[in-house]
Amino acid sequence: MKFPDHLKSAHEKLLRGTHITSEDGPMFYDIRDRFDEYQSIFSALGLSLVLDARGFVYLDGQDESKTFQRIEQLTLFTFLLIDQMADEGSPIFKTLFRHDPFSLNEVLSSFGEARIRLLRDCDLRTPADWTNMLRYGGKFGFLQVSTGANEFTFTKAIHRIVDVALNAATDLQDAIETEDETTEEDQGQ
Amino acid sequence: MAKRPKTSLNALAHWHLLFAACSRKSSGISLSFIREQVSIIQPDYDRDIRELIDGFVDMSLMDESPIGDDEWTIAEPIKNLFNHLEGRYEATLSGGMQGALEDLRTSFDLLKQGIEGMRQFDVEAAYNDMLNTLRRALYASREHSRGIEQAVSALKRRDEAIRAKDRYQKAIHLHDYHLIPVRGLIEVGGPFMAVLDALASLIRENLDGPFGPQLSNLRVYASKFRRESLENFESARGTLMPLYNSARKDHHLAMCVSKMISSYQHHGSREWHLDRWLKIDYEQVEHLFTGEAVTSYLAQIISERGRKADAGPRTLISSRTETMRKPPAVLFASDVIGKIRDESTVVEDLFGHLFDQYPDQPEVSLMRLYGDAVLHSPKGWITFSESTVRREYRGITYQYNPVSVAL
Numbered sequence: 078m079k080f081p082d083h084l085k086s087a088h089e090k091l092l093r094g095t096h097i098t099s100e101d102g103p104m105f106y107d108i109r110d111r112f113d114e115y116q117s118i119f120s121a122l123g124l125s126l127v128l129d130a131r132g133f134v135y136l137d138g139q140d141e142s143k144t145f146q147r148i149e150q151l152t153l154f155t156f157l158l159i160d161q162m163a164d165e166g167s168p169i170f171k172t173l174f175r176h177d178p179f180s181l182n183e184v185l186s187s188f189g190e191a192r193i194r195l196l197r198d199c200d201l202r203t204p205a206d207w208t209n210m211l212r213y214g215g216k217f218g219f220l221q222v223s224t225g226a227n228e229f230t231f232t233k234a235i236h237r238i239v240d241v242a243l244n245a246a247t248d249l250q251d252a253i254e255t256e257d258e259t260t261e262e263d264q265g266q
Numbered sequence: 267m268a269k270r271p272k273t274s275l276n277a278l279a280h281w282h283l284l285f286a287a288c289s290r291k292s293s294g295i296s297l298s299f300i301r302e303q304v305s306i307i308q309p310d311y312d313r314d315i316r317e318l319i320d321g322f323v324d325m326s327l328m329d330e331s332p333i334g335d336d337e338w339t340i341a342e343p344i345k346n347l348f349n350h351l352e353g354r355y356e357a358t359l360s361g362g363m364q365g366a367l368e369d370l371r372t373s374f375d376l377l378k379q380g381i382e383g384m385r386q387f388d389v390e391a392a393y394n395d396m397l398n399t400l401r402r403a404l405y406a407s408r409e410h411s412r413g414i415e416q417a418v419s420a421l422k423r424r425d426e427a428i429r430a431k432d433r434y435q436k437a438i439h440l441h442d443y444h445l446i447p448v449r450g451l452i453e454v455g456g457p458f459m460a461v462l463d464a465l466a467s468l469i470r471e472n473l474d475g476p477f478g479p480q481l482s483n484l485r486v487y488a489s490k491f492r493r494e495s496l497e498n499f500e501s502a503r504g505t506l507m508p509l510y511n512s513a514r515k516d517h518h519l520a521m522c523v524s525k526m527i528s529s530y531q532h533h534g535s536r537e538w539h540l541d542r543w544l545k546i547d548y549e550q551v552e553h554l555f556t557g558e559a560v561t562s563y564l565a566q567i568i569s570e571r572g573r574k575a576d577a578g579p580r581t582l583i584s585s586r587t588e589t590m591r592k593p594p595a596v597l598f599a600s601d602v603i604g605k606i607r608d609e610s611t612v613v614e615d616l617f618g619h620l621f622d623q624y625p626d627q628p629e630v631s632l633m634r635l636y637g638d639a640v641l642h643s644p645k646g647w648i649t650f651s652e653s654t655v656r657r658e659y660r661g662i663t664y665q666y667n668p669v670s671v672a673l
Contacts, residue, residue, distance in 0.1 A: 138545025163430035163520035246522035
């Protein structure tokens with residue numbers, strides 16, 4: 078009986094919520110190239126393994142109860158960074174996946190008061206909070222974080238957070254339009 | 267111009283629209299044409315037009331035509347300058363090609379009529395016009411392509427500090443107002459190619475006639491225009507489209523993110539629905555079982571399948587294997603707690619209870635159920651024992667503090 082080479086280590090990582098990305102090298106490519114085998118094995122374990130063509134794999138959550146404050150913080154931080162890039166006119170996707178690491182201090186100092194206030198609202202107040210957020214981002218495989226957690230790069234898995242914006246914003250727009258229609262109907266009556 | 271450069275330049279600047287109009291003419295410029303242009307450009311000009319023209323000749327801006335008294339030509343350097351400026355200006359408006367198309371149609375009609383009527387002079391004039399128009403159109407095509415490439419380069423270099431939205435608007439402008447109209451002109455079946463097809467047909471029918479040399483030359487230029495205008499367009503398209511596509515994606519993302527941030531300002535993360543869009547399967551470290559447990563469990567499955575399967579080499583388990591064990595139904599912590607409550611069962615050790623009650627569930631599911639049940643049970647329903655126990659389930663020894671459930 079021969080299991081895929083990276084089964085044990087991949088299983089341990091994935092079960093901790095980590096996204097395995099192309100940045101992880103051989104482990105990711107082994108899963109990608111033998112995905113049917115990996116998927117069957119995980120399926121036998123009652124787990125749903127997902128391969129995203131953009132370069133990452135993860136275990137799809139089976140219930141909707143698990144969200145984490147750190148993930149919410151990382152999501153907000155990522156959105157604010159994208160917003161900042163848009164203001165600067167930087168090519169967003171290209172900059173997001175650049176090889177040069179982002180410096181946490183430089184990012185925060187470019188954010189301005191309004192964005193920093195939003196981070197505070199999300200319980201990101203101290204340098205320790207910020208570095209912990211980055212470390213969690215690294216733990217879940219969304220970021221590669223330097224030893225001192227003062228520099229980071231995004232992995233391909235950040236697409237999942239980007240997708241949150243693309244998907245949820247459509248819902249938000251629908252909700253706004255429905256709200257507007259209801260208001261107009263109310264006013265008409 | 268060398269005699270009084272300052273006066274010449276002033277005159278050129280003042281009458282630039284007249285020189286631009288004259289530069290567009292491929293043949294000599296008549297007195298009536300200049301008079302008409304002056305009346306359009308400066309309707310209140312009341313001096314003698316001949317004096318004005320003499321002044322231009324004196325300043326070397328115009329030359330007397332060798333053909334006749336009442337005809338002039340624009341001095342060659344001035345003509346080149348205006349053609350260049352005209353080309354650049356029209357390139358930026360994507361109009362150079364359109365203007366050339368109109369002239370090409372007119373010249374073609376003249377050429378056709380000249381050939382049919384066997385009028386040497388008309389054919390010569392139409393031939394010259396058409397040749398110049400094709401050169402001008404090709405020039406406009408090159409400048410158009412170069413203009414787009416320069417604009418894309420400037421956007422990429424980020425010479426101007428502009429927002430993603432403005433960057434996108436500029437890319438849209440280049441795409442919609444510069445690239446697409448030119449494609450419409452030069453694509454197969456487009457108006458340019460329609461004129462060139464008609465010209466090709468005319469040339470084929472009359473190549474052996476008295477105008478053969480001119481027509482043959484025209485065929486070379488028409489073919490050159492066909493080839494190079496498409497190459498220029500493809501070059502511009504190849505430069506612009508990646509930027510256009512990335513700017514469109516960036517802009518869409520920026521708009522969505524802006525909405526999400528705005529929503530966060532008013533409602534927090536509630537409307538982000540992270541629980542729907544960003545589900546993450548996650549187990550606490552103490553709930554994880556080892557890699558050995560995985561392989562052991564899988565070995566059981568494969569062994570069982572091996573017993574049932576027909577004789578033959580054992581293959582690795584796969585979704586295509588008919589004898590693969592069907593994954594058990596997914597259980598939720600609420601089901602487990604509900605069952606315990608419904609049956610009023612006293613559970614001293616929830617962990618052991620799960621292994622006893624749900625033998626068909628894989629260990630990892632039991633771990634998840636255990637974690638969820640402990641985390642989500644109402645306060646007071648569960649109690650942790652202070653003493654640690656070591657127990658073996660399915661061949662694996664676990665060390666833990668038992669949890670009792672009192673409903």
